[in-house]
Amino acid sequence: MTIQTVMVIGAGQMGSGIAQVYAQAGFNVVLNDMKQEFLERGLGVISKNLTRDVEKGRKTEDDKLAILERISLSLALRDAANADIIIEAAVENMDIKQSIFKQLDDIAPAHAILATNTSSLPITEIAAVTKRPAQVIGMHFMNPVPVMKLVEIIRGLATTDEVYKAVEHMTRKLDKTPVEVNDFPGFVSNRILLPMINEAIYTLYEGVASKEAIDDVMKLGMNHPMGPLTLADFIGLDTCLSIMEILHEGLGDSKYRPCPLLRKYVAAGWLGKKSGRGFYVYE
Incomplete structure (x- = not known):
């Protein structure tokens, strides 16, 4: 071919x-x-x-x-x-x-x-x-x-x-x-990546740490090139929410439930870098 x-x-x-x-x-x-x-x-x-x-x-x-x-x-x-x-x-x-x-x-x-x-x-x-x-x-x-x-x-x-x-x-x-x-929901990349991002959002939602602290832990402690909340802003919070909903619906497991804070930000139009504001504010 x-x-x-x-x-x-x-x-x-x-x-x-x-x-x-x-x-x-x-x-x-x-x-x-x-x-x-x-x-x-x-x-x-x-x-x-x-x-x-x-x-x-x-x-x-x-x-x-x-x-x-x-x-x-x-x-x-x-x-x-x-x-x-x-x-x-x-x-x-x-x-x-x-x-x-x-x-x-x-x-x-x-x-x-x-x-x-x-x-x-x-x-x-x-x-x-x-x-x-x-x-x-x-x-x-x-x-x-x-x-x-x-x-x-x-x-x-x-x-x-x-x-x-x-x-x-x-x-x-x-x-x-x-x-x-x-052919499974989220394939490999997003089935692993998005629940990690969602869990990072939960730690912010529950007041475990500030957004900067959460990102620093993953960058400096886990050697990630950028923190999960920064990455979510770059992906687009609407896209993150959509993928979490697909995982939740397709796999039927509560561990894939999108964080309420993620839903709130998307409803507010805070979609990340592309909209000028997400977890961080962009000029």
């Missing part, structure tokens, strides 16, 4: 990062979103990342221009008609993802693989709305995509070995490390 043309749906933080690493690896990339302004913003982020690489001597100006030339912009899902793989990086909402996959199933060529960058939603449920569940797979890139080496590759119930091997091989071409994961 040869993969040459890649379509990425969603030009946000994750989608633009995914588009960048594919273009860097020599793939032709179609970056799709609903509005031109979203596409231009995403392309601007890619250009800024590449400029930083040039300034640090990791790439030449010619490398940068060649990478950008391999990325084309798209406002229409019908542009998936020529793609060998489509990677959906839209909002973390099952109804939205299923709607996209239904449309892609009708548009994409018969050989095309349909992948989702979901961080926690079941691959099997997304695949069920298509007529090609054997060709549906999860590719959970880590944020920031150009920097982080890991990609969780998640098999749905029907995903074939051929599709898995093609995606694994392609992931190595991106200079990433693929890790095979089965």
Whole structure:
């Protein structure tokens, strides 16, 4: 199975990062979103990342221009008609993802693989709305995509070995490390990470320590690069809440119950760095 043309749906933080690493690896990339302004913003982020690489001597100006030339912009899902793989990086909402996959199933060529960058939603449920569940797979890139080496590759119930091997091989071409994961809520990364973050929020909620103290304990005592409350702000508290709800519903265990303080902050619109305020205040 040869993969040459890649379509990425969603030009946000994750989608633009995914588009960048594919273009860097020599793939032709179609970056799709609903509005031109979203596409231009995403392309601007890619250009800024590449400029930083040039300034640090990791790439030449010619490398940068060649990478950008391999990325084309798209406002229409019908542009998936020529793609060998489509990677959906839209909002973390099952109804939205299923709607996209239904449309892609009708548009994409018969050989095309349909992948989702979901961080926690079941691959099997997304695949069920298509007529090609054997060709549906999860590719959970880590944020920031150009920097982080890991990609969780998640098999749905029907995903074939051929599709898995093609995606694994392609992931190595991106200079990433693929890790095979089965289809359970939160997969591996978020099943472990988010309960830790949620527990950190509980320690703040219960008055065990200040937010700074909680973060310092994990940074200085456990050698984490950033504290869990800072990390939650970077992920987005709405995203943290959504993943905890998926874990709680999917696994049915009270240990995954989202902390009431997390719910309160999300209800207040304190979503973290992206909204200017979460556990910390950002300029």
